[in-house]
Amino acid sequence: MxxxxxxxxxxxxxxxxxxxxxxxxxxxxxxxxxxxxxxxxxxxxxxxxxxxxxxxxxxxxxxxxxxxxxxxxxxxxxxxxxxxxxxxxxxxxxSCPVVLKLQSRIHKSHLEMKETDGQLVIFGKEGHAEIVGLVGQTNNKAFVIGSDFKGIEKIDFKKPVTLYSQTTQDKESYRKLTNLLLSKIKTHCTTQQKDSKFKSFNTICGQVSNRGPHLTEFAKKNDIIIFVGGKKSSNGKYLFNICRQNNPSSYFISEKGDLNNDWFKNINSVGVCGATSTPMWLMEEVAKEIETLVKAKINS
Ligand code: SF4
Structure with a gap:
């Protein structure tokens, strides 16, 4: 194997x-x-x-x-x-230089929006450390909308809206939120006005979004996928879902002790992958443990 x-x-x-x-x-x-x-x-x-x-x-x-x-x-x-x-x-x-740059963009937008009585919206997870840092740039005035889009009713669509994203969010959900906000804005302005009333900046980090297409291929190429990640990792959840969508035999583990012998029956290949917060040494440790489990099974 x-x-x-x-x-x-x-x-x-x-x-x-x-x-x-x-x-x-x-x-x-x-x-x-x-x-x-x-x-x-x-x-x-x-x-x-x-x-x-x-x-x-x-x-x-x-x-x-x-x-x-x-x-x-x-x-x-x-x-x-x-x-x-x-x-x-x-x-x-x-602080990651990409996050620092986003903080400074959001701070600048916040100052500009004060003059137009606009609202700043950030697509992300309420309470996440990066979100706390980003919202802090707006004197805690920004609206945070999560992937369930709850809280959208608090936005006043008669006023201008500028949308940013937490760096580790899912591209597809960001696109859906953009379309939803745009459709609501359009009900309060003419088509000509919509560009000045709604601005959207996809600030999802390439280090996360580029991994999606790559993991799609990786998940398809292997019989089963062992995804190694921390339970609190946002991008871990996102990247694991991509694996699962492309290979239903995908399993999320946090350490080698979570491996289950039954997963390795009648298969030819195992793919071991992880989140942007998963150390390579941990994936190597997991791969070694799989090898030991499989060998023990053959010899039993
Ligand atoms: S995913 Fe990594 S590189 Fe990208 S913004 Fe976050 S910390 Fe920085």
């Missing part, structure tokens, strides 16, 4: 960068505080914890002084930088 690890799965450059910054500081100082989980993957968090990384939350930050804190790839709202400044905390900023 062939076991294929998807070479394109694994950390995106934003997460890779945050982890290498953390490792650099850990090597130098032996310990480092990180605001929130550095990556949505418990196994990688455990590895970094063993190196000295200590995860804190915003309440902890309020109570800390004269120390050093890492900001992960998701980014943070301006209030976090303000707390750090007040408490004389050195920020080690490992």
């Amino acid at each position: 062939q076991i294929n690890i998807d070479s394109k799965s694994g950390f995106c450059f934003g997460v890779l960068n945050a982890i290498s910054v953390a490792e650099k500081y850990l090597k130098k100082y032996g310990t480092l505080f990180c605001l929130g989980d550095i990556v949505h993957n418990n196994k990688e968090i455990e590895r970094l914890r063993n190196l000295g990384l200590i995860v804190i939350d915003h309440n902890d930050l309020e109570r800390m002084f004269n120390t050093r804190v890492l900001i992960r790839a998701h980014g943070e709202p301006p209030s976090t930088y303000e707390t750090a400044r007040k408490n004389k905390i050195e920020i080690v900023d490992a």
Whole structure:
């Protein structure tokens, strides 16, 4: 039986960068505080914890002084930088450059929209760390609409609307939301006015959206798919669904202990892949365990 690890799965450059910054500081100082989980993957968090990384939350930050804190790839709202400044905390900023650019675009749009009494809408998951950072750029005024499109009735369609997306969202759902908002805007303006009343910027990161077509092919090529990801990972859920749509024998696991012997009966190939927050070492560990399970079965 062939076991294929998807070479394109694994950390995106934003997460890779945050982890290498953390490792650099850990090597130098032996310990480092990180605001929130550095990556949505418990196994990688455990590895970094063993190196000295200590995860804190915003309440902890309020109570800390004269120390050093890492900001992960998701980014943070301006209030976090303000707390750090007040408490004389050195920020080690490992925010992903793509997220920082989006924060600055949203901030600029927010200032422009103030002049036209417009509304800023962000397609994303309410409460997700990246969303908190993005909404913070608008003084917490932006509307957040999730994939169930709930809350859309709060938007006043007589006023201009500008739409952005969280970087890890699904392209197809973003397209559907764009069409839905546009249809509502059109009921309150003429066709000529619609371009000035509605602007939509697909800001889904290429590191996520490019993986969809690739995983479609990967899922079709293998008899079964073992998708390795953290339960809290948004893009993990999205990418796993793509695998499942293209190969019904797709299984989501978080570590090698979740593997089930029965999945490997009468098959010729297994594809092992993962989210942008899944470390390559974990996929390799899972592949090795599959090999051991299969060998044990043959010899039994
Ligand atoms: S998915 Fe894209 S935007 Fe998000 S951390 Fe990775 S590289 Fe940055």
